[in-house]
Amino acid sequence: MSTTPAFRRLPRAVREQQMLDAAVRVFSRRGFHAASMDEIAEDAGISKPMVYAYLGTKEELFIACLHREGARMLETIAGAIGPDLPPDQRLWHGLQAFFGFVATYRDGWVVLYRQARGEPPFAGELAMMRARMAEVVAGMLKRTLHAEGREVRETDLEIQAYALVGASESLADWLADRPDADPDQLATRMVNIAWLGADQLLSGEVWHRPAEG
Amino acid sequence: MSTTPAFRRLPRAVREQQMLDAAVRVFSRRGFHAASMDEIAEDAGISKPMVYAYLGTKEELFIACLHREGARMLETIAGAIGPDLPPDQRLWHGLQAFFGFVATYRDGWVVLYRQARGEPPFAGELAMMRARMAEVVAGMLKRTLHAEGREVRETDLEIQAYALVGASESLADWLADRPDADPDQLATRMVNIAWLGADQLLSGEVWHRPAEG
Amino acid sequence: MSTTPAFRRLPRAVREQQMLDAAVRVFSRRGFHAASMDEIAEDAGISKPMVYAYLGTKEELFIACLHREGARMLETIAGAIGPDLPPDQRLWHGLQAFFGFVATYRDGWVVLYRQARGEPPFAGELAMMRARMAEVVAGMLKRTLHAEGREVRETDLEIQAYALVGASESLADWLADRPDADPDQLATRMVNIAWLGADQLLSGEVWHRPAEG
Amino acid sequence: MSTTPAFRRLPRAVREQQMLDAAVRVFSRRGFHAASMDEIAEDAGISKPMVYAYLGTKEELFIACLHREGARMLETIAGAIGPDLPPDQRLWHGLQAFFGFVATYRDGWVVLYRQARGEPPFAGELAMMRARMAEVVAGMLKRTLHAEGREVRETDLEIQAYALVGASESLADWLADRPDADPDQLATRMVNIAWLGADQLLSGEVWHRPAEG
DNA sequence: AATGAATGAGCCTTCATTCAT
């Protein structure tokens, strides 16, 4: 019977994680403004001043959450892809890891995606993260097209990239509200959508808007 | 019957619209919690008790915003599609109207999509709106597939629908931050993505996840 | 029986004075930091938010106190001296008014002199006020000496001025703790001290420090 | 018996002095309330519980500062005067030592004079110190006058004494903000002011207030 | 002897909301 014998007086590193866990939970549930430091402290089983001592202001605390969850997500994906994976399997493993992250760390995803978006202090940084993601996707598309000798307008590439990112986020969000759904199924569908999008751009067989009037 | 004859003592309906305009502006800029009734009243050029008298509580005011902007969006789309449009043109005109709405009523879109999402009191209703939208899309897909005699798993249909909705939202959001972008270009790309997704489901030529191990 | 019939809902100007009265009282009693906005509001017979609405932050409130009491003091003195008083009577009437102010607005003096001094945010401005006062005094001394054709080191003038200002302040402070003392007696003594100081600088009959060793 | 052999594990007395040094520094800079025990401990290079263990409560710590600096000042002055100094030189040496103390232990002076004054818990004791000082001065004046066979009202004596004390304090405070000023110059001027004041009381050649009206 | 960990209490500030004029 020697499981976690100590109750109080835990080392700083442990407490910080507990607090971040609680903060992510509460921010996910309430949103940034509606969350109170009192509730976070209580949820973490610790007094408020400790939260301030270790993680600082409410805003800093929220940023710390964003950083931890963001880093966790990126590491999850990067770890799944690894350095040696052949290019045609990278997308699948990346998406699989992404949806896996969302299923496992649901609150982290909600904080990153639903809550940080509308709050002016954080929305900017989040928008930049998304922009980088879209850039990566656009880069992938571009390389594929170049390899086939086709050119596409830069704007169309960017738009296509944002559409793919948005589709993935939407599915992730769908998953966040359905704990029993299968992340891998989402990844599979998403791979299909992505390949098709690339094929379409590749083949040039596109639909054009009708002439007005 | 002169034009805008008076400045004060406006009829109630006009005043209400002014207030809602101000509220949408402020909510879009600050988010629900960070927006203060003071700022909204000031932005509307009206005293605070008036806001309460006409539109009730802050929460009711926010809901009124959601209703007006949501209705405006739906009407814009419905009006563009109309009753007599041949099926294969409905998607294009619908998307065109959708992105047109976002470009014209940017703040309304931001309130609907970015702000209402994270706030527990409203998130539910918003989620339901999205769900209805996804259902409509899924219905369209299903009809197309049935017409060709193909069956697809219900879940896959739902997922595909959410992906399309998410892609559209992502592009709308992209548009909201780029006032000079062309809504019609987005609509065109989005039509392509949607048709192709349908084709893909139709042809059955799908990618399958590799066997694990 | 028509004395002050209204109890609540007073016009802004009245309430502001009530609040400033209360603030001066409390700041005088407790000092800037130890004074709580709660106590000030209660002492003013009003709720805390009103204080914030009318006078702003605690720091701004304190500054408002300094301004009102400082202005009151200067006006009292300027009013007593007036424009037409012959030069040899200005000192007496000025000092009389000064000590009169201290006796009448004891708390105002305490806030200005005892409390504002140690608090870094305000000490600077107060020091500048004193410096201006010392300059005025130094100017008076200089003119008197010049009229007699005598020269004195600038530093000695400044020092003498600060000594006179300090002496007056000390007497004012003495008076602040003795409600029954006679302000005019202080003014009389102070005039004597000041004239003597001038005479002394004038006559050149000064004491010199002994040679060291 | 090497010089400053160790860094930690210093004997208690030394540690206490370090803490008091830090406390005086911080109290001088911030004032009693604005100073935090954290800052004091950090400035002393020691952990907070040590401060509590050695010097007790914040209030007790402040009192310890007052005591040390007050004692230091008195000893400096008493040591400069010594037991055998002829009466007519006591004033000069006393003032010289006083201004020397202020120049050397500037922070101590600021704590004693600027900070302790407004804080109710300490103001009383400080007022008593000043009162004793004024008594001493008044005693000196009285003896001088008695030796010449003149009588002066007790209150006038007390007032004159407070004026002299205030003048000295004002010059000390002037010195505290001008690190390069010469303390001896201040002492010289102050002696002149004091002698003259005595002479004036002595000679009876005083100015009288004009009849009112 | 020395300190990291921990907290109760309090203060400044703001906000949604209402009342009396």
Next chain:
DNA sequence: GATGAATGAAGGCTCATTCAT
């Protein structure tokens, strides 16, 4: 119809102080 005046309630943040190691 319209508004200045007013407040209960709550939330962010800090601080003096102590305990367990």
